[in-house]
Amino acid sequence: AQSVTQLGSHVSVSEGALVLLRCNYSSSVPPYLFWYVQYPNQGLQLLLKYTSAATLVKGINGFEAEFKKSETSFHLTKPSAHMSDAAEYFCAVTSFGNEKLTFGTGTRLTIIP
């Protein structure tokens, strides 16, 4: 079985500060990993994905994530937070040929002006 754990259900950062959202995965096979963002009253939108190519993945809106097998992690970062980044962020895992995504419980990001 695959799973992801998101550390911190709520994260607050000041505008312009570094954003770091943590995700650790558990998988007995090589994982595919995803970050989704959910803005208020909207569905989830794909930010970026790792599917066994480059370990540093760049996504939309200036976000990036690095796959670290030794740490079983896929943390999401952005160098400088913007007010528009306030949203809920979900990490998800699957594997090659798998039908389903397994989501973490989400991290709500608040940006402090």
Add this chain to the structure above:
Amino acid sequence: DAGVIQSPRHEVTEMGQEVTLRCKPISGHDYLFWYRQTMMRGLELLIYFNNNVPIDDSGMPEDRFSAKMPNASFSTLKIQPSEPRDSAVYFCASSKGLAGYDNEQFFGPGTRLTVL
């Protein structure tokens, strides 16, 4: 494309009533997924379809829940009878193929269900 369309966006009903949620996937997508989002349990996969055929309904909580996909452009999720613990946001998502073959799932805006 308009994206995944869900209706209604909000539904308030009383315990014991039947509730029907609707979804129109993106044209050309062969997979359709129904998820439920709650504060306690996060985002859970309820059921998914491939080419209108239900493939895995192991996430459906109980017999009160049923889902159908009569054609490639329409799916319903029905709860009968509804209970207060069914209150949640229900998302529909669609994709061209499997997540494990690098296919993105596109989510609808969700239906917020409140059962009183």
